[in-house]
Amino acid sequence: MSWVFTDVHAGPAGRAVLKGVSLTVAPGEMVGVLGPNGAGKTTLLRAGLGLLPLQAGQVQLADKPIAELKPAMRARAAGYLPQERRVGWNLAALRIAELGAPDLPEGQAQALAAACLARVGLEGFEGRGVLDLSGGERARVLLARLLATRAPLLVADEPTAGLDPDAQFLALDLLAQEAARGAGVVLTLHDLALAARVCSRLVVLHDGRVAADGAPREVLTPATLRTVFGLDGAFIDTEDGPVLVTRRAP
Numbered sequence: 001m002s003w004v005f006t007d008v009h010a011g012p013a014g015r016a017v018l019k020g021v022s023l024t025v026a027p028g029e030m031v032g033v034l035g036p037n038g039a040g041k042t043t044l045l046r047a048g049l050g051l052l053p054l055q056a057g058q059v060q061l062a063d064k065p066i067a068e069l070k071p072a073m074r075a076r077a078a079g080y081l082p083q084e085r086r087v088g089w090n091l092a093a094l095r096i097a098e099l100g101a102p103d104l105p106e107g108q109a110q111a112l113a114a115a116c117l118a119r120v121g122l123e124g125f126e127g128r129g130v131l132d133l134s135g136g137e138r139a140r141v142l143l144a145r146l147l148a149t150r151a152p153l154l155v156a157d158e159p160t161a162g163l164d165p166d167a168q169f170l171a172l173d174l175l176a177q178e179a180a181r182g183a184g185v186v187l188t189l190h191d192l193a194l195a196a197r198v199c200s201r202l203v204v205l206h207d208g209r210v211a212a213d214g215a216p217r218e219v220l221t222p223a224t225l226r227t228v229f230g231l232d233g234a235f236i237d238t239e240d241g242p243v244l245v246t247r248r249a250p
Contacts, residue, residue, distance in 0.1 A: 001062055001077065001152040002026050003048060003184055008057035010047035011208075016055065017043040019208035025186055027152065030179040032199035033188045036229060039205040041188040042083060045155050049080055061153065076103065079149030083157040083188075085139055087130050093117060093141045094126035100148030109148075116144035119174060121167070135162045143171055147178070154178055156187040160194070172198045192229070193244040196220055204228055220244055 003025040011017030017040045025031050033041050046052040048059050050066040059066040062077045069077070079100065087096065097113035104112060114126055120140040130138050139162045146154060156175065160168040172187075176198060179185040189195040195202060196216035204212040204219055206228045212219040217235055225231045226249055233246030 003153055004060040006058045009055040010052055017208050021210055025184045027182050027184050028179055030176055030185045030200050032195040032202045035205035040208045042157055045157055078153040079146045079151040081146045081156040081159055090129035090131040093128050093130055096130055096141050097144040097148050100145040112148050116147045120144045153184045159187055196244045
């Protein structure tokens with residue numbers, strides 16, 4: 001199932017944040033969306049999921065315009081991990097993860113939720129209240145909820161935020177596993193080197209437009225790094241593969 005943006009203009013409160021964005025995410029891709037603060041990364045995700053009205057253009061999901069999909073159909077088609085990690089009630093971690101599978105009978109949903117908590121390294125935390133957990137543990141519970149959706153499109157806004165380095169790699173490895181099973185995975189990241197390491201494709205937004213789109217080494221060129229991010233940098237070949245090295249441009 002592809003996620004297709006065609007000349008999309010969108011922004012909160014009528015502001016023009018996205019200014020004619022066109023791109024397609026295919027099944028099995030792991031796409032990193034990059035850009036400086038205010039470039040439109042979160043707006044892209046929210047507009048693409050029907051959470052923000054379009055000012056112009058069209059988004060298609062499950063071969064239908066997003067505006068025509070009922071909420072239940074959207075939930076089956078796409079799972080979403082928002083940047084905001086706030087949880088209003090001190091529900092058990094198992095219950096939070098279980099919310100990702102409202103289509104399953106209670107017993108099956110609980111078993112799936114427990115398995116997803118184990119995948120994110122929280123086996124044994126099922127009965128713990130999420131407000132009693134650390135910020136990083138809470139972030140992993142919400143990632144487990146995303147995995148529990150089993151949706152053909154998984155969208156994560158800054159999935160590594162609040163996680164220690166080991167948990168960051170775990171989260172990205174799990175999302176890569178979902179892409180390997182055939183899901184389209186789209187995530188925003190600020191760590192350019194990490195994005196280049198884990199994503200098969202990068203989309204760089206700059207001033208609400210797509211400045212570059214393609215394989216990491218083709219996208220994060222010295223010119224793009226300097227123009228979009230104000231950095232000097234280049235890829236260095238190592239025994240473990242190419243590594244992006246950057247520094248602030250003078």
